Amino acid sequence: MRHWPLLILLLWALMALVGPWLPLSPDGVHLDSILQGPSPGAWLGYDDLGRPVWDRLVFGARTSFLVALWVVALSLVVGTVIGALSAYVGGWFDLLVVRLIDIFLAVPGILLAIALAGILGPGIENVVLALSVVGWVGYARLARAQVLSLKHRDHVVAAQALGAGTPRIVSRHLLPLIAAPLIVEATFGVAGVVIAEASLSFLGLGVQPPEASWGSMIRDGTRYMLVAPHLVLAPGLAIAAVVLAVNLLGDRLRDRLDVRMRRHG
């Protein structure tokens, strides 16, 4: 039982990666089954257009998985490079980066992402772009703080004395040491992005119909809540399960890697 968060995440990844090769028809319309509840033939029932909810759920998993992967990867790389360089180089560059981070942190992230996604227009690439513009800041701040505390250590000074350049010192002597807290932060980041992607899709700013997203499934389902609550329950449970699993995993990872961060509790 201890491993259920991992199982949920594996299932999520599996649905996302194998989904397109399964015999599913997320856009297939069954006019005689509109709003039908779960049945042996379709165990999650059908939506308002007569499309099978399970099939759409699997393709929605693909959307959220791909967006989460891309956004966290992009934010992590960009944020870490900027933050680590900023702390290591120092001077006016550091001052500039710190100001920029402060300014980004003053704007509620999801709000800025909503505005950006809205102006960029719908589409999965634009969702990734909007969330990454907002997402890099947290990693940059963390990487900067970590490097600041490490840059005067003996092994770094020794590398400098041996004539190693900045890129080499940052990548070989600093990044490996700051990886643990960044990995923990990235794990929690996945949970945040899953919710953010679904939020954008819920608001109609995410993927384009007929492509499936858990967020847009909930939005479409709310209109039929009284007659067909399964339309809202299924994707909502999927999101909650994934986010819960990621958060639990993050907690465990943090304990395992013994990372003390600003997240308490």
Place this chain on the structure above:
Amino acid sequence: MLSFFASRLLATGVVLFGVTVLVFALIHLIPGDPVEIMLGESARAADREALRAALGLDRPLWVQLGDYLAGLARGDLGQSLHYRQPIMEILLERLPATVELAAAALLVAVVIAFPLGALAAMYRDSIWDRLAMGFSLAGVSIPNFWMGPLLILVFSLWLGWFPVSGREGPASLVLPALTLGTALAAILARMLRSALLEVLSEDYIRTARAKGLADREVLWRHALRNAALPVITVLGLQLGTLLGGAVITETVFSWPGVGLLTLEAIQQRDYPLVQACVLLISFAYVAVNTATDVVYAWVDPRIRLGEG
């Protein structure tokens, strides 16, 4: 104290200026042409140019920014493209609803979080602790846009206790405030628990216990007071998430605040209004955090002496 206050105020001014430039730049540099959207793709080139000139969009970006900043200093945010009315008027009309919702959500969060956090810390590792932390984990994992519809289903459609949407009377505030406040309650309960656990292991608590004070007395009179301070700071920081989440919650409940206005402005491609909404919410967030800092420094002299 005065110099601390002044330096905080100056820093806040710099951040607000930066936020304005950032939001302006992001919104203007993103591809998408408001003129084309207003006139449609089939409009004549001459008409487009005329409208562009009338809106001042044909000038260099930095001139537009300078103009915007000058307007902002006078409290003029420009005209809404959709409503054709000063943006300031629209914002002032919508602001009370959001303030009301945010305040109610904050209240919900505190009312849920404090007993829960205190219970979890006092009876550490007990069933109460597990339940409280289980609730907390569930609270951060359930998104607003799912929680809202579920509450509507149960309390509006099935039980008929509260209205489904809109803003008419105190009853209509209950579900939106619960939706928006629960996630914050979950985070706060966790924070309070760990802050309390730290405080409860201190010497003065042992002294209070040794004097024969009851657990309840120790908690209320001694521990909670010191544990509450860091929690209040977090409360200020989390307000950003709360205000950001207001867009979704207000959409779910058709609550006529700034959050819903933001989404409407996006749908109507009313860029100046989108920009103003983002700025207003960010400014509110920054203002609350500065206020939190100042109050904190006033309550706890270690902070202002450390910084000044």
